[in-house]
Amino acid sequence: ASVWCPTTSNATLSPFLFDIARETGYVTLFGEEFCFDHSPFVAQGNIFDLKADIKVHTAHCHLAERYLQQQNQTIIPKKLWNGKTGFHLPCVDGDQGLEKNSIPFFHILQMWDKYSDSPRFAFLNVMAAHDYAPRWEAMALNAEAYDDQILLKFLKELLSRPDASNTIIVLRSDHGLQDGPSIADYSTQAEHARPWTEIVLPQSLSGTSLEALKKNQERLASGFDLYHTLRSIMASSSLNDAMRGDSSSGVRVPPPVPDWSINLFTQEIPVGRTCLEGRIPQELCRNENEKTFIAPSFGTCNKFDRVLHFFCPEMSTGGSRNKVRVEYPDVKQQIKTPKRMKNAKRAHKNAKRTRKKITEKKTGRRCLAPLPFLSKELKDTWQLIDGIVEGFPSRVSGGIFLYPRQQSLFSAIVEKLESALEISHPGRPLRICETGFGAGHSAALFLAASRNTVVFSFDRFDRRYQRPVADLLTEKYPGRFATIAGNSCDTVPASLSPDLMTREKIQCDLLHGSSLCKSDNIDLVQNSPPGALLTSTSMGSLVDEEVYFGSEAQWTKLRAQKCISDITCFDEEEMELDQNFIFSRQGNKIHHKFCMAIVTGQCTKGRDSSIGEPALRDSPLFTITKSLDLKNMCPQYQVTVPAQGIDAIVRANVAGLAAQSDSTLQ
Helix, strand or coil: CCCCCCCCCCCCCCCHHHHHHHCCCCCCEEEEEECCCCCCCCCCCCCEEECCCCCCCHHHHHHHHHHHHCCCCCCCHHHHHHHCCCCCCCCCEEEEEEECCCHHHHHHHHHHCCCCCEEEEEEEEECCCCCCCHHHHHHHHHHHHHHHHHHHHHHHHHHCHHHHHHCECCCCCCCCCCCCCHHCCCHHHHHCCCCEEEEEEECCCCCCCCHHHHHHHHHHCHHHHHHHHHHHHHCHHHHHHCCCCCCCCCCCCCCCCCCCCCCCCCCCCHHHHHCCCCCCCHHHHCCCCCCCCCCCCCCCCCCCCCCCCHCEEECCCCECCCCCCCCCCCCCHHCCCCHHHHHHHHHHHHHHHHHHHHHHHHHHCCCCCCCCCCCCCHHHHHHHHHHHHHHHCCCCCCCCHHHHHHHHHHHHHHHHHHHHHHHCCCCEEEEEEEEEECCHHHHHHHHHHHHCEEEEECCCCCCCCHHHHHHHHHHHCCCCCCECCCCHHHHHHECCCCCCCCCCEEEECEEEEECCCCCHHHHHHHHHCCCCCCEEEEECCCCCCCCCCCCCCHHHHHHHHCCEEEEEEEEEEEECCCCCCCCEEEEEECCCCEEEEEECCCCCCCCCCCCCCCHCCHHHHHHHCCCCCHCCCCCHEEEECCCCCHHHHHHHHHCCCCCCCCCCCC
C-alpha cells in the first residue's frame, strides 16, 4: 500500500470518502460480513473514525452473540470478532435459513428504496475468498460460487431498477493479504500486483466518458486514480474546485487529490505509464522492466506481516535487490499500535484469568469437566460421518469418539494454543498433522475446536468410506483440511519440515500419531520444530511394544534420546463397546490410556548441533506449548509414566538412536 500526503493544504475535511460523502449530503452505508467491534485488525475505528449512517456489521454482531448463547459461552468483546462465533457457517442457522452473504445486499437494496430522493454511497467488503489456507483452490471456488450466485442475483436486481441509470458500481478485488502455500503459487503472485477492477458506468451519466473508460482498460491504473475518479463524480462543483487547491468558495474542503493521478472517466492513461509515474511501490509493480523480482518466488510481499515482509525487496542506494532478511523489523517503529489492540490484549488476558478461575472451581486444578462439551457443530459432523461409514459395511479401527477425556483435553489444548498464537503471531493458523485418518472423527474435532486450525491428514485412504468422509470435511471446512495419501511411513518424512522458513513443505504445531506405521510418532518428531506438541492414540497399555513404553516402542526411543520432554499420561474411562472394531469386538470392555509430550528439537532433522538444549527451549513455539503446563493438567486423571529401564536404553542405543540426524529412529 502507498500513502500520499500533500505538502501544503488548507483542507478542513478528512480525505476519507465517507467524510466527503457525508459533507455533500450522501446517505452512507458501510458493510462488513463479520462483527468487527473492538477488533484491532481493522482500519475503521483504529485508523479513522467510521461515521456511516448504516453499519451492516451490527447484524453480524447480533448473530455472533446469538451463536455464543446457543453454545452456552460467555459473551465477551473479543469473542465477537475472533472467528469463533459461527463466522464460517454459511447461513444464519448453520446450514439452514437466510444466507449470511445476502444480508449486506438486503441492506443496500432497502437503502436504495428508502432514500431514493437522496444521493447514496455504499461500501461492502466481501469475505467470500478471505481464507488463506493450504487448499488455495478452495479460495477460488468460494469466490466463484459467490460471484455466480449471491453477487449475480444482487446485480440483476439493482440494474433492473429505474435509478440504475444514475448508479455507478465498482467491483474491486484485494490480493494484498495472502498466507499459506498459496503464496508460492504463480497465479497468486501474478494477481498480487494486478487487483481485478470492474466498473459499471451508465452511458447517459453526465460528466463521464465511456470512451475514456474503454481506452483505460488493461492500462496501468492505481488506487490513487480510482480515488481521484470517485472524488470527481461524487463531489459538488465547489468541492471539485477544492480538489485543485481552490478554497475561494468558502466551503469546508478536503485535501486536494494528487495532481499526477488520473480521472478514469475523463482522462486517458498513457500507454507507456511507469510504476514510478503512477507512484506504485516496486514490490507491487506489474511492469516487467520495473519489477524487483520475478515470480515464481517463495511468497508475496506484505510489509506489515511478520512472515511475508521477508519477501519485500530490500532498498539500497544502488536501487533494489531481492534479498531475504534474517531479522524481523521493529514493527512498533513502523506503525503505531492502536490503543484498541492493547485493550484487546488486556481483555484477552482478563478473559483467560476468568476462564481459569471458573475451571478451577469446577474441577479442582486447571481441568475440564470429566465429560467434554461437544459443540453442536462437532456433533452434527460426527453424525454425518457415522452415516457415511454405515453405508460401507466394514469394521472401523476405532477413533477419538471412544475417548471422552481425550476429546476434552484435545479441544481445550487446541483453544489454548490458538489463543497464544493469535497474540504472538496474529493471523497465523494452528497447524495440526495427524497420521491415520480412520473415519475422520479426530480431524473433525480439531477443525471444530477452532476456526484458525488447519489439519493435514496422512493415510492410505484405501477404506471405502474414507474418501467420502474426507470430501465432507473438505466441503465443510474449505481451505482448512488437506489429505496426503500414501504410506505415512513415506509421506510424513517427504512432506514435513522443521524449517519454518521453507515454503515447500508443511510445518506442524500439534502432532497426532494414530496410524499403522510403526515409526509414525518418530517421523513426526524428527520432522517438526522444537515446541511442537506430540499426542498419540489411546492404547490398552502404556507398555505396548509399538507406540508408548514397551522396550522397543516409539516413545521409549524418543525419550531415551531426549527427543521429547514433559511426558504426561492420562487414564480414560472404562467403557463397553456397542459395536465391532478392528481392535476389539462388541460387548468387550476397554480401559485405555494416552500420553502427550513436547518436542525438544534434539532429534530434529537438520538441526545445528552447535545449538544446545537451552537455546531450543527459547524458541517461540516451545515457550507457547510449555505454558500449557502438562504436568498440572487434570491431575486426577493422570497415570504414572512407565519408568525408563536401563534395558530399554541399551536396546535403543544399539538400534542407532544416536545415528546421523537424517536417519530414522527405529
